Amino acid sequence: MHSTVQPEPTLERFLMHIGGESREAAGGRWLETNNPYTGRPWALIPRAGAEDVDLAVRTAHEAFSTGPWSRMTPSDRGLLMYRLADLIAANAERLADLEVRDNGKLRVEMLGQMKYLPRWFQYYGGLADKIEGSVTPVDKADMFHYVAYEPLGVVGAITPWNSPLLLTAWKLAPALAAGNTVVVKPSEFASVSMLALARLFEEAGFPPGVVNVVTGLGHEAGEPLVEHPLVARVAFTGGNIGGRKIYEAAAKRFKRVSLELGGKSPNIVFADADLDAAVDGVISGIFAAGGQTCMAGSRLLLQSSIHDRFLDMLVKRMVEARLGDPNSPDTDIGPVATEQQLAKVLDYIDIARRDGARCVLGGTRSTRQGCTEGWFIEPTIFADVTNDMRIAREEVFGPLLSVLRFETEEEAVALANDTPFGLAAGVWTSDLGRAMTIPKRLTAGTVWINAYRVVSYLAPFGGFKESGIGRENGQAAIMEYLETKSVYIRTKPARSNPFTLQ
Known part of the structure; x- marks a missing residue:
């Protein structure tokens, strides 16, 4: 939790900006801002009031x-x-x-x-x-x-x-x-x-x-x-x-x-998709940015005929993912941004296990070298998820993926839309007819076909x-x-x- 502190010379101070001038808070109070990689404060910001x-x-x-x-x-x-x-x-x-x-x-x-x-x-x-x-x-x-x-x-x-x-x-x-x-x-x-x-x-x-x-x-x-x-x-x-x-x-x-x-966006993979590209898209959707995006593709919907093969491909790719210093060009996944978010994601992992989901990857706080002081969570994948489980319905905002099965396009659309949210959706298919018609059937503000997590200043988002x-x-x-x-x-x-x- 944030605490009110007095400014220390070891921490860099940043001031508010009002009317072109730099200002402290009127009450003279400060908040520590923490570095998620180290888990320690690095700067102070004013704690403003009314x-x-x-x-x-x-x-x-x-x-x-x-x-x-x-x-x-x-x-x-x-x-x-x-x-x-x-x-x-x-x-x-x-x-x-x-x-x-x-x-x-x-x-x-x-x-x-x-x-x-x-x-x-x-x-x-x-x-x-x-x-x-x-x-x-x-x-x-x-x-x-x-x-x-x-x-x-x-x-x-x-x-x-x-x-x-x-x-x-x-x-x-x-x-x-x-x-x-x-x-x-x-x-x-x-x-x-x-x-x-x-x-x-x-x-x-x-x-x-x-x-x-x-x-x-x-x-x-x-x-x-x-x-x-x-x-x-x-x-x-x-x-x-x-x-x-x-x-x-x-x-x-x-x-x-x-x-x-928030969002609980579906990433739907059909059997006719380019599976290698789809694996990349799924990783981009949920593990890029540590899953801390409103548009995160946190629900993976897999057609039954490719379910086991695709899940195996995904797990093998993510086992090789590198956690560590976010400033290093070799790092794939950094820490979650706050200590509160760390606790929240770990809590949802426990909830998923109690609800009967099967953890096939991760599921713990990271103990890798260089990750023990910061707020790191191992990339986590749960299989055997049903759409009534909390990890399939509630926004987690972390590197946690729920995997659901479907048989037909009708079932995929029904599962995708069976959520209180409607921010985004991804669809992976080589069927041009499906690519042209399925966006109309998905209740989402943004739909990506054979892509995920793409934004532009030219394109409306909401x-x-x-x-x-x-x-x-x-x-x-x-x-x-x-x-x-x-x-x-x-x-x-x-x-x-x-x-x-x-």
């Missing part, structure tokens, strides 16, 4: 309503986003290093994300001056009508610890392109990279107060941000429990929300059912941060009965 959040929101509101940002043309906003993209590219190595120390993911992956990150700001920077209204030929004589799209105001962005900057960019880039200002509250487990990124906004020339960052615990900083009366919209990525609380709190003031929540509300990425995402205004102008003087609808 007073800090109020300052950040009011600063963002002032920047939106009366500051230079409010007078800037969309084209100029776009140019600032291009400059920011260049700065992110120039600082990619440092940002990746910070994320690895904070959440334990492989450096090769985090560096790849940092090098890809500028694309979001380039893409939405290009869209900033292409938000066009329309003229409507209404059925009213002597009446001119047009539709305009306007920014909402202050956006509260609450982001997770698994891919902090990438998932923040999914919110920040369209929000800024639309003309809003933003207060970011990153996860208390991985705030440092966002605090470092915040400095680049001023370096790029963004006016003070356009982007602000407060750090701290959910109930002390996150809740005041969601409930603040000047926050017009809340964008959240995280678990379903937190998402439900945010949705309920936002509803009290009828705030706009987008919620990208979930069905309990996996969330709204979409991020693509052209549609910018509309999530705009208000639609309808304007009527009478073109000729006219009198009419004031007591009737015109």
Whole structure:
């Protein structure tokens, strides 16, 4: 658990970012942030409270309503986003290093994300001056009508610890392109990279107060941000429990929300698939990033005729997987990001055994050399899983795979859809007809055919059912941060009965 501490000279301190200035928390409190590879604290972040959040929101509101940002043309906003993209590219190595120390993911992956990150700001920077209204030929004589799209105001962005900057960019880039200002509250487990990124906004020339960052615990900083009366919209990525609380709190003031929540995504392998490629896809879906992705393919659905052969291929591949230092290019799997997550995954392993699932790989905390101090779990595979078991229905968020059997395509679709979630799905087949028709039958926001864990700034991402509300990425995402205004102008003087609808 996080504890309040006094700053120590041996730990690096990072400060919040409000109105273009670096700030400690008003209460002078700090939180330790831990390195999952060593299991020890490496830095301190401010433990903000309601007073800090109020300052950040009011600063963002002032920047939106009366500051230079409010007078800037969309084209100029776009140019600032291009400059920011260049700065992110120039600082990619440092940002990746910070994320690895904070959440334990492989450096090769985090560096790849940092090098890809500028694309979001380039893409939405290009869209900033292409938000066009329309003229409507209404059925009213002597009446001119047009539709305009306007920014909402202050956006509260609450982001997770698994891919902090990438998932923040999914919110920040369209929000800024639309003309809003933003207060970011990153996860208390991985705030440092966002605090470092915040400095680049001023370096790029963004006016003070356009982007602000407060750090701290959910109930002390996150809740005041969601409930603040000047926050017009809340964008959240995280678990379903937190998402439900945010949705309920936002509803009290009828705030706009987008919620990208959990998943229990199926990865379906048919007998006609390229099995070697499918094995790679299954590994990518659940063991890459230690299974700590909302889109993780945590349920493997295998057609019975290939079940045993495929499972044997998968286990043999994963026995060779290398756990260890996430900074090493030889490492395949790093630690889970938090001590709490370590305990949660181990608990689900015990639950799976009690429910009757058969562990065919892993199932323990790692005792490999170099892995005993950090929060490492052996890649774990359970066979003989039925869809009513908890490991098949509840999001674990770790390197734990549930394997289920199916006979027919009908059964595969039924099993895939038999879940409260609907974020993503993978299908492995060489049948072109199946590849073209099965996505329509799967209740998932993203469907990959003969691929898994692919994202793009050009393609909408989000979930069905309990996996969330709204979409991020693509052209549609910018509309999530705009208000639609309808304007009527009478073109000729006219009198009419004031007591009737015109």
